[in-house]
Amino acid sequence: MSPYDQEPPQWAIKFLRFYCKPRALEIIEGDAYELFYKRIESEGVKTARKKFSWDVLKFFRFRYIKGLEDINSLNNIVMLKNYIKISFRSLLKQRFYSLINIGGLAIGLAACLLITMYITHELSYDKFHSDSDRIYRLGAWTPARLAIQSKMDIPEIDEATRLQGPFSQTFNIDGKIFKEPMGFNADSTFNKVFSVEFVEGNPSEALSEPNSIVLTQSLSNKLFDYQSALGKVIKVDGELIKVTGVVVDPPKNTHFRYNFIGSYPNETWVTVGNWTGNNFYTYIKLAKGSDPTEVQDKLKELAGKYVGPELVKFTGHASYEDYLAEGGRERNFPMRLMTDLHLYHPRLSLRSGGDINNVYIFSAVALFILIIACINFMNLSTARSAMRSKEVGMRKVLGSLRKQLVNQFLVESMMVSIISMVLALGLAALVLNGFNNLADRSFDYNDLFMGQVLLQLLVLVLIVGLLAGSYPAFVLSGFKPIKALKGEVQKGGKGSSFLRKGLVAFQFAISIFLIISTVVVFKQLNFLSNQKLGFDAEQVLVIKNTNVLENDAELFKNRLSQMPAVERMSMTRDFMSGGVSDWGYQTIEDNPREHSFINMFATDGFLETMGLQLVEGRNFTNELVSDTASILINEAAKKWLGWDEVLGRKLSRGDGEDYTIVGVTNDFNFTSLKRKIEPVIIRVMGNDGRVEADWYAGNYVYLRVSGDYKRTVEMVEELWEETVLDEPFEYAFLDESFAALYKEEERFGKLFTASSGLAVVIACLGLFALAAFTLERRFKEIAVRKVLGASVKSITLMILKNFTQLVAAGAIIAIPVGYFVMEGWLQDFAYQISLNNPMIWILPALFVAMIAWLTVGFLSAKTAMSNPIKALRSE
Amino acid sequence: MARSNIGEFEELVLLVVAILNDNAYGISVMEEIESQTGRKINISAVHSALDRLESKGFLDSHVGGATKARGGRRKRFFKITVAGQKALDFIKEQRNRLYDQIPKLSLDYVSL
Numbered sequence: 007m008s009p010y011d012q013e014p015p016q017w018a019i020k021f022l023r024f025y026c027k028p029r030a031l032e033i034i035e036g037d038a039y040e041l042f043y044k045r046i047e048s049e050g051v052k053t054a055r056k057k058f059s060w061d062v063l064k065f066f067r068f069r070y071i072k073g074l075e076d077i078n079s080l081n082n083i084v085m086l087k088n089y090i091k092i093s094f095r096s097l098l099k100q101r102f103y104s105l106i107n108i109g110g111l112a113i114g115l116a117a118c119l120l121i122t123m124y125i126t127h128e129l130s131y132d133k134f135h136s137d138s139d140r141i142y143r144l145g146a147w148t149p150a151r152l153a154i155q156s157k158m159d160i161p162e163i164d165e166a167t168r169l170q171g172p173f174s175q176t177f178n179i180d181g182k183i184f185k186e187p188m189g190f191n192a193d194s195t196f197n198k199v200f201s202v203e204f205v206e207g208n209p210s211e212a213l214s215e216p217n218s219i220v221l222t223q224s225l226s227n228k229l230f231d232y233q234s235a236l237g238k239v240i241k242v243d244g245e246l247i248k249v250t251g252v253v254v255d256p257p258k259n260t261h262f263r264y265n266f267i268g269s270y271p272n273e274t275w276v277t278v279g280n281w282t283g284n285n286f287y288t289y290i291k292l293a294k295g296s297d298p299t300e301v302q303d304k305l306k307e308l309a310g311k312y313v314g315p316e317l318v319k320f321t322g323h324a325s326y327e328d329y330l331a332e333g334g335r336e337r338n339f340p341m342r343l344m345t346d347l348h349l350y351h352p353r354l355s356l357r358s359g360g361d362i363n364n365v366y367i368f369s370a371v372a373l374f375i376l377i378i379a380c381i382n383f384m385n386l387s388t389a390r391s392a393m394r395s396k397e398v399g400m401r402k403v404l405g406s407l408r409k410q411l412v413n414q415f416l417v418e419s420m421m422v423s424i425i426s427m428v429l430a431l432g433l434a435a436l437v438l439n440g441f442n443n444l445a446d447r448s449f450d451y452n453d454l455f456m457g458q459v460l461l462q463l464l465v466l467v468l469i470v471g472l473l474a475g476s477y478p479a480f481v482l483s484g485f486k487p488i489k490a491l492k493g494e495v496q497k498g499g500k501g502s503s504f505l506r507k508g509l510v511a512f513q514f515a516i517s518i519f520l521i522i523s524t525v526v527v528f529k530q531l532n533f534l535s536n537q538k539l540g541f542d543a544e545q546v547l548v549i550k551n552t553n554v555l556e557n558d559a560e561l562f563k564n565r566l567s568q569m570p571a572v573e574r575m576s577m578t579r580d581f582m583s584g585g586v587s588d589w590g591y592q593t594i595e596d597n598p599r600e601h602s603f604i605n606m607f608a609t610d611g612f613l614e615t616m617g618l619q620l621v622e623g624r625n626f627t628n629e630l631v632s633d634t635a636s637i638l639i640n641e642a643a644k645k646w647l648g649w650d651e652v653l654g655r656k657l658s659r660g661d662g663e664d665y666t667i668v669g670v671t672n673d674f675n676f677t678s679l680k681r682k683i684e685p686v687i688i689r690v691m692g693n694d695g696r697v698e699a700d701w702y703a704g705n706y707v708y709l710r711v712s713g714d715y716k717r718t719v720e721m722v723e724e725l726w727e728e729t730v731l732d733e734p735f736e737y738a739f740l741d742e743s744f745a746a747l748y749k750e751e752e753r754f755g756k757l758f759t760a761s762s763g764l765a766v767v768i769a770c771l772g773l774f775a776l777a778a779f780t781l782e783r784r785f786k787e788i789a790v791r792k793v794l795g796a797s798v799k800s801i802t803l804m805i806l807k808n809f810t811q812l813v814a815a816g817a818i819i820a821i822p823v824g825y826f827v828m829e830g831w832l833q834d835f836a837y838q839i840s841l842n843n844p845m846i847w848i849l850p851a852l853f854v855a856m857i858a859w860l861t862v863g864f865l866s867a868k869t870a871m872s873n874p875i876k877a878l879r880s881e
Numbered sequence: 882m883a884r885s886n887i888g889e890f891e892e893l894v895l896l897v898v899a900i901l902n903d904n905a906y907g908i909s910v911m912e913e914i915e916s917q918t919g920r921k922i923n924i925s926a927v928h929s930a931l932d933r934l935e936s937k938g939f940l941d942s943h944v945g946g947a948t949k950a951r952g953g954r955r956k957r958f959f960k961i962t963v964a965g966q967k968a969l970d971f972i973k974e975q976r977n978r979l980y981d982q983i984p985k986l987s988l989d990y991v992s993l
Contacts, residue, residue, distance in 0.1 A: 010949065030928075033944070036954030037907040037924055043950055064925040069932060 009046040014058040022062045025071050093418040103386050106775045108426050110768045114379025115430035120441045121372035123459045128365050131259045131348035135201040140292045144339040148288040150279020160304045162296035165198040168286040176733050178241035179229050185734045188265040199291045206236040207251025213269040220251040220267045261348045261355035281316045302341050309337040371761045374516045378765050380474050381509040382772030387478035389779045399490030411483035419475025427467045444757050513769040514816025520762030521850035522824035527755040533839045540674025542617030546740035549707040554733045559695040562729050571718040574710040576611035577695050579703040582676050583743040591657040604684050607691040607703050615710045623653045623669030628693045636668040643685030644670050678747040682836040770861050777862040781869045789877035801870040809862045817851035894930040899961045906956040939965030
């Protein structure tokens, strides 16, 4: 066979033709072919082909790679240089406009940059775990047996682990006491489900023994002062615990952000457990390639098999099937991808505090600000176009193609956006702390200057530059040279000024919308804080963790009561403003009804300490033994019960455990006003903090204090330290705790204030520049009007009228949108302000109009007052 | 005469082009070098050396001679220019002059 029938590898030829300069291509190809044919004869086809490819790769040298000049012609590079030079000159020539352009865009981009960073971070939660796409959380709270049983029964489940937490524990290291939050308990398999990197200790055995603890590196460094912690025995919550591992701190973007992880005790509630108490978080890792829906079905089966029989013991049905047939809720353990927990199931995430809605809101705000900035950019560029019509005409006469003109203007707008980008980076770095506050995150410069974020910004900048620059580029380049040179002003038709006006109106619409949102958020917050809670939260000091007192409780309380500043006090199980659990009670009547009442335990000083009013009946007292079964209810509970006379009636917990209602208190909110007032039962707690002989529930002591708060807190702290060894003193003022419930809403308020402020500032900058430009163009017209007798006032009003129309148009768009959006936001609250207050809508619009008038009015008055001679003399 | 900025490999290529006279193109130069010196070289190295020499003015080139052996593609023939000739002369003269000045002693040492 002739060697000329053989062909060298096609990819190599294609590659050569792709990169090689046309001038050298034929010669190189020829030589390569000649060698190829020669080698077929001497070395065989295979080697020849291999060597051909190798030759081609070796020719991939700078000398032979196509350069810019090969793609088109050398001329283009020169032109590009020229474009950049001209762009610089025109930017410098109109410093004022350039400044507004670049400044506004930089602010917009900075906002976008920060929010891109935020969104990137939010979306990255838990993705760092290897196989994160196969790790699922089962249910919310799950039974102890679920993890073990499901792993045994369902082959697709590779690993399962249980967690509990987060809780705070007290570490005692040689007498030094540290209270550390975000601690968890976990099974020894936790490192098989989650990706955990051990610095010290054996990963597979770290949590297999009871009384073991794994610390994060930062905690270990804090506790042991950068010494090795492995094997040390420390006191945690009074128990001796051995440190069996030190792990690298979990990254910021995880919903499971532990500080330390303890092992489970070797007790039956852990090892055997049951199917009815839901006390654990269960995580499973599926085998590669298994179908989650199938696993879900199997879990349902499992729930029926194990939970069902236990369930019917309580309900009294013959079987689980009967229970289902009678409309009982089918039990299952819904699987949720771990990576979804942070954003989509914030209630299930272990206090990572994310919400997909926040991501949406932040994105919308960033987009708004960017749009406003872009509109400025476009408007100013188009507006300035007329001034450059002569330049365009001249270029065209000298032979510029339309394409080249388009390029020139695009280069100019790209330059503006790239300069803005650099400024935006600086700005973003400056306001990073403030942003952390708004977003409730802790970003640092590393997050900000991360490659991915910067890349996204760059793409954004290029798009903005292209979009914002394209309109002026195409309009300007379309000028007829003759007309342009004759000095006829080409407006690009009516369309251009209409578009400009529309864009300005849109800017106003966004500004007004953001201001409306701000007003509504703050009005609602204000409303909430002025809303009567039903008790007096001021001057109530809460001492936390009094459950460690146990037998010292009475002594501690006695000594507290001797303090002059303490007016009243009460020991309780529950922390008002936090969550209070509900317990089921049955009415005792012919047709018993059941209801879950909010159930509190307190000593008899509770009503007076909290400033609650007794509506009827009497308070229970700790002095009477017979009062242990007495309860107080609130008016809402009375209403629910529906009895005319509630005093003396009884509620039952079943098994003859009956409680007599002795008094009715006024209604009160025990937590955020997002919740309506609910029926409450207050039960007696003994003075020693015990509800029953073996149940100590005195978690908090409430003090109604007067006088100098600071002094009182110091005195209580001294007393605490005398009484308690292992627990640091923690306290809260109840009014502050209630205010803290609206932290999220306050962040919202701040976000809207910041963004509406920015929007108004950027929009005004644009408006100012646009007004200045309009007036400049109408300089002569105004002068002529003035000469003919128009007054300064009438001229100013004439110009103001134009801009007022735009604000009005903006308001017409913004108000319905604002109404719709804010109504949705208010749905979260049980107590809302009314949106039908016209002030909410008119004031923001008026505010924006005022600012517009000030901006434009100042300029137009200045123009109107100037000497008409100056304008007319030149002709 | 001006310094001829010419590398070792370039000098070799220049010499070979001069030797081959009318038949100097990429492959013939490569093969000649291989057969004369036993050095294994890649064709791309020859090409870039030839290009460099041409841009320095030591070589001249013309395109021609499409053959079947090249799949119908033309080759670029190189020819040494007067400047190239002079550069070779200069290098040779300079080298000889320096060589002649080596004292006997050190030559012995070198030959060991």
